[in-house]
Amino acid sequence: MGSLRVASLFTGCGGMDMGIAGGFTFLGKHYRKNPVNFVFANDFEKTACEIFSANFDHSILCGDIKKVNTSEIPDHDILLGGFPCQSFSIVAQNPPRLGYNSETGKLFFEMVRILKGKKPMCFVAENVKGILSADKGRTFRLILDEFNKAGYSVDYRLLNSADFGVPQRRERVFIIGFRKDLGITPTFPKNTLKEQTPLRTVLMPHGAVDKKYYFSQKAVLGMLRAKEKMNKGRAQDEDLPCATVTAHLAKYSLNSVDPVLPVGRKYRRFTPREVARIQSFPDSFKLVNSENRQYRALGNAVPPVLMWHVSKNIVDLLLKIKKGRGKIIEPMVVH
Template structure:
């Protein structure tokens, strides 16, 4: 299917859709480094610019619109989050383009904190907006660790199906579990397992982006970036706090002797080892932390992969 991608970042969500056989025909983001990363690894169909300044008519028609509208205003990490936060209003740009372009389907991603914002009123407001635009809307909370991602990363996924499309699309079922002996599923993938093929940065290797933050490692402070990690569990959430002028919170390596390198955070996020990130070290960490894990994105995208069998319904 033809896909338009909004708030694309470095392309984690897009990569998952490409791996599932879909064709990304147009993408957009306003982060210059992320756009350069995207162009280097995925394609030159991405446009750098503020989505608020892009007319819907200049965006090509597509079967699916996908995107993770900026989540900083929604995040539980932002204790002052509010429905009045300007960053929260960017979902209206996602809504505008869906309303104007009327794709057959849409997929939207956001943080867990969206569910509790204003005691659940905001998420329902968003869902109602999409329903008024002519879509059947469902949403659910997912833990990416349940889909083979070596990371505890909880995200809200919206599915939208245009009202005239007589097809139901189900959310993907988990493939992994914290308690495989009970569920019969595969066990969660641990940090140590995921990073077992990555040598120390001090060793000779040609792995791109294998540089790390030398910010001191603490083990006795109750703060995300200072907590020791359990090598036999999935990683804590890879974060993207900070902006172009500030740093990010970098998780400990599973040996707790240093922080993860840029490449190691990308591995935890399930990017391929040859996916190259451009920009400063801080920018690369941020791009990765903002991304949807490509492996999880692929599981989402597969739900749409067989729909072309129903071309008579979709035309």
Template sequence: MPQKKIKTLSLFSGAGGLDIGFHAAGFDILGCVEIEPAYAASLERNRGPDRLFGPKLNVHCQDIRTFDPAPYVGVGIECVIGGPPCQTFSAAGRRSGGVLGTIDARGRLFESYCRILKAVSPAVFVFENVYGLPGANDGEPWREICNAFSRLGYKLRAEVLDSADYGVPQHRERLIIVGYRDRTLSYEFPMPTHGPDSENGPDLVSIHDAIEDLQDQEEPSHVFDGLYGHLLQLVPEGLNYSFFTREMGYPKPYFAWRSKFHDFLYKVDRNSPSRTIKAQPGKFTGPFHWKNRHFTVPELKRLQSFPDEYELVGKFGKVVEQIGNSVPPRLAQVIAHSVKEQLLRPTKKLKFKRRESGFASTFRQRQRDRTNHFKEVAKREIAERFSNVTHLDQPRENSKEQFFAGYEGFFNKEILNNRPKSESTKRYYKVIEERKDQHIDLVVSPILVKATRKIEIRISGLSKYLLHVDSLTCKAMMHDHDDIFRVWDLIEDSLTKDSQFFTLIDIYGHYANRGDTVKVSTRISGEKKSSLEKAIEFFGSSENCGQFLSDSDIESVIQCGRKETRTLALKLREMRWDVRLPETHATIRDDRVLCTYPFPLLSDKAQLERRRSA
């Protein structure tokens, strides 16, 4: 006699990753609650006759905080599944502006989860989130969430699992919490089904194994466009931008160590699982196919273990977002079977064996081993490519040159050898660049307008990344504060033109990861400085950037009140300084400010529009 299906309610359903896995394990998904219309449309597309979910599924496209669970009370719901948005606990959130955890409204969504658990009273729930949740904000949100579940009468088991250990061709760590009411039962997470931690299981599923039948054997290697596109062809499989760093042994680096995130120019090793697929990748964000292109939607579905026939609604970017935000269905299916067989339909004959006492996953050690392996790959590749290189480019001889730079706005620039005519509408600057040994002296003066202030910028510690330059001093006269952006643009030109670096950030390093090798200081002349000039000096120092500061830290230096601090920060953003505060980034607390770099963002692609908290 077939078992009765397990009636299940899905919360924060997304595109259905958990739901697909639980459905395949014999769970009957009666309802899905999902706020995002495109995601809800994908769920709708897959319900109905001859569809994966069947016609009984109800899709509720609404905010869970307003969702009324009454229709699911008293109808035999045995299981609730789902996990709230993870941005307030994620590593990406920490990098973009900090983790608020349960302080942020999104971090309080577990309360709605608990409200629905209390109303529906299932025997079991399965809650998933980012692996960093237990450690976020010293563990305070984690304790609060666990206590909330415990007060509802649930015993909890929690573990971080790598989806690759369960047959997914992708390394993706997720925190899984299983809560159950029947304390006469016990639950243990299933043993890995694949890889070295499994008991005689198959190897981890490689990308090649997962998508081989989707490949065109005649497909040529692609040429990727854009600023960094030509480098993608040079990246060995399994490596990323760090291949081009001095730390990896690249003879003439393109990037400082940790100047980008690890997905930047990441090209997969086709014979291994991929790194985590991102929901909102940038143009140069991997994983990239070994043919130097982005993966197609059918390929990405395979890497996330979605069924081929499962339809996702929306344009390419929205579909990629849905895939990247999903729990891999294959991992969900293994969890679902273990929950069913240990807690809801107990049986001694388990499809997936329970972990024994003392089991310890090795995926973190394997992660370190992979890093060391790819360092060796880089070392061998560099030795082979540069086997005939006996010396690097000779340093430039000591030199001194003069030219004129004209700007219309921030980004329209021209360089002239001769002084421009006075009737020009552009702002012109006389530039004198003198190079002596490993030092650059740069003198910048506006012409055709009156200069009223002097600024001095000093940069040191460059020789770790630049082959022949260790320091730079720029002395510039200013007509107005917009001149500062143009001065920094000229500094970037001076530092990059005799190197393979593309931008100042590539040299300085990403604010969240850099090792503080490059030091920057800024001084504006005069005893009577405006609050804005004091703010420029303060944030123009590398000592005050890349870390959260309280209002009082800034007020004591600039000698202004909290309201003026906020006004100054927004003014600096207009000048393209990436100063972040609650009014611009929802994940920053009310009493904190973060300035990412001690210089303005020089790329016209960098967006600094003002975004208020939700």
């Protein structure tokens, strides 16, 4: 039947890539392998590229996407891109949300450039919830409009990873676009779960967790004096999915915004392996580099299990088209 060629932008440690590739097991459930073949991956953060390389056979170009010519990117059928979200993020309110006027906010234009130049059959973009409301919704309208003008029928959904078996409440916007000549309307996975997966399923036994992950009594007392009780939502209930883990974990402190775990009268942070599991990476995913870098790359990632659900229909549809016509459809010229 052949396989689908995938190019991945803003790849990070490869959450989206792992999700679309499938062929992994998480919490005893096997996620089917998809017939995909990666032809390009790119990120400009060396340490994220190193984590990626420890886990994938295909290479990653480590450098600024703005400096990569469209002609240097091989032809592909699916373009992936969790374009950087700092400027859209609700968490990053300081400085206030800047929308597409900021430099990082403009990086999605790189994705549009590559879509216009390479005309893959489909693309999948992912971003934070704040992208919907940034600049009173103008940013998001501009993004959809640009994808449309590039020749794609687009639609989007806000999906919560906890609705798909990930032990984390993480709401992210997925935009899917199909080249207009294919006549396909994007579809999104439906939540069919009976029960969400609680955090406790991915925690290490507390006794086995190194002391260095526990906050000192001094830090706890200082926090309690300042706030009397842990900010709402930060101290996690092991019987529920975890609150969102982000790249901010690299700066973990009791006074930040990251979820922490109460253990008796103590508090601890998650180990990098626990964060990987909270994000639905299988335990076979290798964690290399400093723990700080691991937290950062893992916190930035798209949960592989959620991406697997998002990709399943897309892969099946495109394979059918490919099989039906005997070859990849040549792109229509979009003016």
